[in-house]
Every structure is written in structure tokens, then in C-alpha cells.
Amino acid sequence: MPWAKIQEMTEQGKRYAINGRIFGNLPGLEMKEGERVRWYLFGLGSESDLHTAHWHGARVIEDGRRRTDVVELLPASMKVADMVADNPGHWLFHCHVAEHMAEGLFARFTIHPRDFKGASPALEHPFFGVRGAQSSIQIKSASADLAPGPQFTLTLAGGVTVYPAYTVTAAPVTVQIGKKSVSFKPGRNGKAQADGGTLAIKNSGQFGVVYSGMMEFEMTLTGEDWRAELATFGPLKDKAELTVPVTIGLGDAQHLGSAHISFHTP
Ligand SMILES: [Cu+2]
Structure with a gap:
């Protein structure tokens, strides 16, 4: 494996941690109301x-x-902070550098009420970061027009997660439902046409760059092939609804999600 590749993989696996724990998984930061900590x-x-x-x-x-x-820390510097635990609850403790927080640099601390007795509750699931990152597609609307013949049209709108400052011309956008897929090559205007569909990226601005980390799109998938593919998930008729898995590929990245499609006749 080339050295550059190893470096890249190391960088991808790197996280910012507190005591070796990330994403709210650090146990033990517990105190009682009134304690000096x-x-x-x-x-x-x-x-x-x-x-x-x-x-x-x-x-x-x-x-x-x-x-x-807020206490600032430069590398290899030490500080002492004294707290009177006067506000019972579960609280967030995190690095205020946004990128560090997004990469896991946060924990919870708990101030138990003065009269609290008994064992400390187990940590719940991580409450920020991990879960959201698993569903990297949001399909906000999906509808199909059951027009006869090649006019059959499935319209999808939603968003897919991308790197900050993602250039839309960097990679083709491949959409797959069931066994059928289509690949779009967006231009700098965020638009693409392919056999069986159109794609429009809504938030790539005049330079073809999505800054927000979420690429918003609208696409239409047209033709009998799509109708046949959707029919493998259930009957297609007026006012019917179907939930189908959708995969969006951006270069090497595969994003898995689902679309809840409503059908209507023109
Ligand atoms: Cu930080």
C-alpha cells in the first residue's frame, strides 16, 4: 500500500478525544449538588x-x-478549574472549536441533586454526532406520476452529506433503486441530464461548490424501466404509497437511505 494512502487512512481514523473517549462516551464525570469540584x-x-x-x-x-x-488550552499546557456544582442536571462538556466537537471532542457531566441516592444511571446512547452520521441521505419528498408509457416520472428531492466545500463536478452522482441505476455528471451549474433522468443540485451556487456539508438535490427518473423496478416493491396505483431503499453514490462514497413514495395518476 502506498505511503500516501496509509497517511490518508490514518488521518481519516483520527479523532479528538477526552481521556481517550469520544462522542459523549466518557463515563465518571459525576458530582453532587453543592460539592466543590x-x-x-x-x-x-x-x-x-x-x-x-x-x-x-x-x-x-x-x-x-x-x-x-471556557478555558483555553494550548498543546502541553495545564490549567486548574474550580467549580461549585450548583446546578443539577446532565450537562455537556466540550471543546468549543467546532471541528473538534464534530470529530468527537465532547463528554457529559452529571450533577446529581443533593438528595440523590443510589447508583448512577448508565450512559445512554451517544446523543450527538454518531447516529446522525449514519443516515447520510434525507429524502424529503418522493412522488411518482403514473402517466402511461415513457412519461412515467419519479421525482425525488432531498439532501446527501458531502465534505464541506464540495465541488459538484468532482464525482458522478449515481442513484440506485432496486437493480436499476442511473449516473449523472453534474456541470458547474449543478445540473445534469442522463438517459432516464435529470438532476439539479440546488445549493451549489455560481461556482458549483456546496459549502454547507449537505448537498440538496431534485431529480426526476423517467421511463418504463423505473416503473418496472418500483413495481417489484409493491403494486403501483393511484394514491398508493411505497417505501423503497435508495442508494446514492458520490464517487467512492455510498449513501444508503429510503424514500417514501406516493403515487398518483395525472
Ligand atoms: Cu479542540
């Missing part, structure tokens, strides 16, 4: 590791000097 903060890394530890629902005194809820 000392946090020892320590950062390590390189120039990308400029961290800002931030508490929700609480304030600290940083190094005995400053009352705040």
Missing part, C-alpha cells in the same frame, strides 16, 4: 490542537483568577 485540564498535540474546554450549565474559576465557562 476541581477539574485538571491538560491538552496535547500540534497546531491543530488549540482547544477550548467549555461547560454547559456551570461556571468555573480558572487558575484561581477568572470566573468563566
